[in-house]
Amino acid sequence: xxxxxxxxxxxxxxxxxxxxxxxxxxxxxxxxxxxxxxxxxxxxxxxxxxxxxxxxxxxxxxxxxxxxxxxxxxxxxxxxxxxxxxxxxxxxxxxxxxxxxxxxxxxxxxxxxxxxxxxxxxxxxxxxxxxxxxxxxxxxxxxxxxxxxxxxxxxxx
Numbered sequence: 001x002x003x004x005x006x007x008x009x010x011x012x013x014x015x016x017x018x019x020x021x022x023x024x025x026x027x028x029x030x031x032x033x034x035x036x037x038x039x040x041x042x043x044x045x046x047x048x049x050x051x052x053x054x055x056x057x058x059x060x061x062x063x064x065x066x067x068x069x070x071x072x073x074x075x076x077x078x079x080x081x082x083x084x085x086x087x088x089x090x091x092x093x094x095x096x097x098x099x100x101x102x103x104x105x106x107x108x109x110x111x112x113x114x115x116x117x118x119x120x121x122x123x124x125x126x127x128x129x130x131x132x133x134x135x136x137x138x139x140x141x142x143x144x145x146x147x148x149x150x151x152x153x154x155x156x157x
Contacts, residue, residue: 002024002025002093002126002127002128002130002132003022003023003024003025003126003127003130003131003132003134004022004023004024004025004092004093004096004123004125004126005020005021005022005123005124005125005126005127005139006020006021006023006032006107006121006122006123006124007019007020007121007122007124008020008021008036008039008040008109008119008120008121009119009120009121009122010040010118010119010143010146011118011119011120012118013143014120016142016143017040017142017143017144017145017146018141018142018143019036019039019040019138019140019141019142020124020138020139020140020141021035021036021039021121021136021137021138021139022127022130022134022136022137022139023035023092023134023135023136023137024092024130024131024132024133024134024135024136025091025092025093025096025126025132026091026092026093026132026133027091027092027133027134027135027136028087028088028089028090028091028092029050029063029087029088029090029091029092029095030065030066030087030088031135031136032050032092032136033048033050033065033087033109034136035135035136035137035138036109036119036121037111039138039141039145040119040145040146041144041145041146041147041148042111042112042117042146042148043148046111046112046113046114046115047064047065047067047068047112047113048064048065048068048109048110048111048112049062049063049064049065049068049087049109049110050062050063050087050095050107050108050109050121051063051082051107051108051109051110052099052107052108053108054106054108054120055108056108056110056116056118057110059082059108060081060082060083061082061083061085061098061099062082062083062084062085063085063086063087063090063095064084064085064086064087065087065088066086066087066088066089069084069085069086069087069088070086072084085098093132096123096126101123102123103123103124103125103126104122104123104124105122105123106120106121106122106123107120107121107123108120108121109121117146117148
């Protein structure tokens with residue numbers, strides 16, 4: 001039995017806005033993402049990916065939201081520099097194995113390609129006492145949620 005505890009931080013203000021989220025190894029990356037957005041004040045209406053690089057767009061592996069993955073999988077792989085995976089099919093445990101995630105390793109999370117809400121998730125630990133099918137849940141937090149369409153937009157730039 002394994003779950004993963006990630007500290008998800010707002011890249012522009014990581015000490016003021018973060019959430020600890022525990023998610024079972026058998027849950028998909030899309031399920032993990034669906035817990036992040038409401039926890040930080042974002043909706044679910046835009047494209048997103050979770051990647052393996054601190055430079056976000058330069059990630060060699062991108063776990064894309066299922067809608068984007070289904071549309072992009074027919075593209076020409078010759079021009080692709082990254083490996084694309086469907087976040088709706090890959091579990092957290094599979095991602096951890098694929099990337100060789102260790103404690104304190106960091107993932108990037110980019111939501112809304114126009115506004116580019118940037119977050120990163122640090123693997124805090126993998127508690128064995130949590131079942132591998134644990135639904136994603138916020139277990140600790142700091143800071144006020146983002147006002148996605150309001151005044152906090154100005155603060156980002």
